[in-house]
Amino acid sequence: HPHIAYRGEDLYIEGQRLSDLAQAHGTPLYVYSKASMLDALAAYQRGFAGRKVQICYAMKANSSLAVLQLFARAGCGFDIVSGGELARVLAAGGDPAKVIFSGVGKTRAEMRQALDAGIGCFNVESEAELEVLSAVASQTGKTAPVSIRVNPNVDPKTHPYISTGLKGNKFGVAHERTLATYQRAAALPGLRVAGIDCHIGSQITEVAPYLDAVDRVLDLVQEIEAAGIPIHHIDFGGGLGINYNGDTPPAADALWAQLFAKLDARGYGDRQFMIEPGRSLVGNAGVCLTEVLYLKPGEQKNFCIVDAAMNDLPRPAMYQAFHGIVPVRGPAAASATTYDVVGPVCESGDWIGRDRSLAVQQGQYLAVLSAGAYCASMASNYNTRGRAAEVLVDGDQARLVREREGAADTFRTEKLLP
Numbered sequence: 562h563p564h565i566a567y568r569g570e571d572l573y574i575e576g577q578r579l580s581d582l583a584q585a586h587g588t589p590l591y592v593y594s595k596a597s598m599l600d601a602l603a604a605y606q607r608g609f610a611g612r613k614v615q616i617c618y619a620m621k622a623n624s625s626l627a628v629l630q631l632f633a634r635a636g637c638g639f640d641i642v643s644g645g646e647l648a649r650v651l652a653a654g655g656d657p658a659k660v661i662f663s664g665v666g667k668t669r670a671e672m673r674q675a676l677d678a679g680i681g682c683f684n685v686e687s688e689a690e691l692e693v694l695s696a697v698a699s700q701t702g703k704t705a706p707v708s709i710r711v712n713p714n715v716d717p718k719t720h721p722y723i724s725t726g727l728k729g730n731k732f733g734v735a736h737e738r739t740l741a742t743y744q745r746a747a748a749l750p751g752l753r754v755a756g757i758d759c760h761i762g763s764q765i766t767e768v769a770p771y772l773d774a775v776d777r778v779l780d781l782v783q784e785i786e787a788a789g790i791p792i793h794h795i796d797f798g799g800g801l802g803i804n805y806n807g808d809t810p811p812a813a814d815a816l817w818a819q820l821f822a823k824l825d826a827r828g829y830g831d832r833q834f835m836i837e838p839g840r841s842l843v844g845n846a847g848v849c850l851t852e853v854l855y856l857k858p859g860e861q862k863n864f865c866i867v868d869a870a871m872n873d874l875p876r877p878a879m880y881q882a883f884h885g886i887v888p889v890r891g892p893a894a895a896s897a898t899t900y901d902v903v904g905p906v907c908e909s910g911d912w913i914g915r916d917r918s919l920a921v922q923q924g925q926y927l928a929v930l931s932a933g934a935y936c937a938s939m940a941s942n943y944n945t946r947g948r949a950a951e952v953l954v955d956g957d958q959a960r961l962v963r964e965r966e967g968a969a970d971t972f973r974t975e976k977l978l979p
């Protein structure tokens with residue numbers, strides 16, 4: 562990784578020594594590289610040179626205000642999934658006109674909030690939602706721009722990693738209901754058909770599922786436009802994977818070269834496109850620093866107990882996800898031992914890494930890698946643990962962009978009985 566690497570025995574992020582940051586701000590601590598985020602964005606932008614594409618960062622991956630600011634300043638829009646995320650976009654100075662609103666369960670209040678803000682598009686996920694959105698828009702004297710999320714039902718046998726674009730999950734409108742749904746949308750008074758969208762899954766490391774999805778979506782565009790409903794933009798969602806543990810996803814520009822070859826071949830290359838990348842923009846731009854509290858040798862397992870836990874970094878507990886774990890201060894004198902790296906939370910499922918060979922001592926810092934996406938944004942206060950602090954590094958500058966939560970912060974909204 563160009564921006565997170567050892568210099569001698571010390572792990573650096575850009576120009577900052579990570580052990581210095583851990584000492585200055587305490588642990589657990591999320592640290593992000595601005596250059597790494599902008600590099601990831603640049604790979605997409607290279608792939609889109611000469612094309613009409615709006616990148617809408619899927620902010621659920623990392624919704625810290627400073628990260629949103631950085632992407633907003635780089636021209637990105639945002640893919641949001643709640644009224645709370647919209648409030649964050651506005652607080653970070655994002656352009657509401659470049660916001661698209663995804664999700665199967667938008668409330669009427671969220672619809673009103675988004676209409677008032679003037680967002681770019683609602684990505685509608687069901688026929689029932691269309692009816693409600695039209696009614697809410699009509700009540701407020703507005704017209705809601707809509708795209709319908711279609712479920713391309715990409716073949717699970719050939720592409721086992723895909724999880725959200727299949728029949729039998731809650732997302733999107735079934736392929737065979739798509740035309741009828743568009744006809745209903747075009748007839749509803751409070752709606753204006755703007756586009757079509759799909760999202761086939763996350764952590765996708767192959768090109769083939771995307772190519773299949775493109776074919777299926779273009780078939781639908783053809784069918785819908787033949788019925789007299791123009792489709793102004795085509796949104797291919799997010800989903801491009803990152804390297805956690807030897808994964809080899811295509812580079813964003815290489816992926817898009819292949820997708821545009823197909824789009825051009827089918828005569829759609831000059832359309833307005835949108836994409837909603839999340840993980841691939843931020844995942845490998847961040848680490849979570851944690852201190853080794855205790856080493857606990859055992860008969861069956863050795864445990865390395867650290868101060869980061871499942872509430873800080875839930876992916877291992879939730880998905881058995883792999884995150885690399887490396888010492889912040891390089892190869893120690895002690896020889897390596899195999900540990901389960903676990904947190905202080907009172908659950909057996911509270912682990913960060915299993916069977917890791919580490920040369921560590923009590924009091925040392927470790928860095929949990931690939932922690933820029935779906936880590937801090939999924940953190941909770943379980944066990945009344947305050948959320949970790951976050952630092953954004955830009956060259957040799959480090960800025961605290963989120964203070965560590967104290968206990969009082971975690972119960973601020975609670976009321977004692979009289």
Ligand code: LLP
Pocket residue numbers: 619622640663664760762763764798799800801837838839840841876934935
């Ligand atoms: N668009 C839609 C409609 C989505 O549902 C998602 C992610 C994205 C875009 C962004 O996908 P990405 O480019 O980040 O793959 N918490 C899980 C991942 C959940 C993804 C949910 N949807 C994890 O930690 O792996």
